[in-house]
Amino acid sequence: MAHLSESAVGKINEICDRYISEPTPLMMILSDIQKEYGYIPLEVQELVSERTGISVAEIYGVVTFYSFFSLKPKGKYVIGCCLGTACYVKGAQQVIDKFSEILGIKPGETTDDGLFTLDALRCIGACGIAPAVSINGTVYPKVSVSAIPGIVDEYKAMGGAQ
Numbered sequence: 176m177a178h179l180s181e182s183a184v185g186k187i188n189e190i191c192d193r194y195i196s197e198p199t200p201l202m203m204i205l206s207d208i209q210k211e212y213g214y215i216p217l218e219v220q221e222l223v224s225e226r227t228g229i230s231v232a233e234i235y236g237v238v239t240f241y242s243f244f245s246l247k248p249k250g251k252y253v254i255g256c257c258l259g260t261a262c263y264v265k266g267a268q269q270v271i272d273k274f275s276e277i278l279g280i281k282p283g284e285t286t287d288d289g290l291f292t293l294d295a296l297r298c299i300g301a302c303g304i305a306p307a308v309s310i311n312g313t314v315y316p317k318v319s320v321s322a323i324p325g326i327v328d329e330y331k332a333m334g335g336a337q
């Protein structure tokens with residue numbers, strides 16, 4: 176709790192109050208917090224628990240179950256490798272392994288410089304261009320292992336500038 180500024184506490188309480196009278200407020204509360212701050216750390220979950228009476232265990236369960244919620248801040252560039260069936264049969268595992276090797280992080284992790292997060296995704300609706308990779312919403316079609324160093328370099332070159 177000590178890390179949260181007074182204005183963040185106020186904002187989070189306001190989000191809780193916005194949905195508290197709904198029959199199932201938790202998803203709406205967490206979605207708004209995720210949108211506002213980009214992640215939902217434990218101290219925020221504790222604050223939501225205090226305000227709503229929902230247990231921290233239940234909140235933690237929801238945050239960790241759904242991949243669009245995050246416990247840690249994500250990198251500036253979020254690389255989502257689709258591991259759905261169509262992509263998998265076209266070599267998606269080798270694609271994510273290559274990103275992992277180059278960036279030095281496992282899926283779900285963020286590089287120390289805060290530039291990249293690597294995520295494993297389920298089907299992103301681009302099966303016709305498998306294996307597909309999405310970087311901050313831009314979909315890269317038919318990604319080959321040999322193209323990956325160039326893709327990473329492109330984003331490194333943009334660095335913090337975007």
Ligand code: FES
Pocket residue numbers: 257258259260261262263297298299300301302303305306307
């Ligand atoms: S399985 Fe990858 S886009 Fe559908």
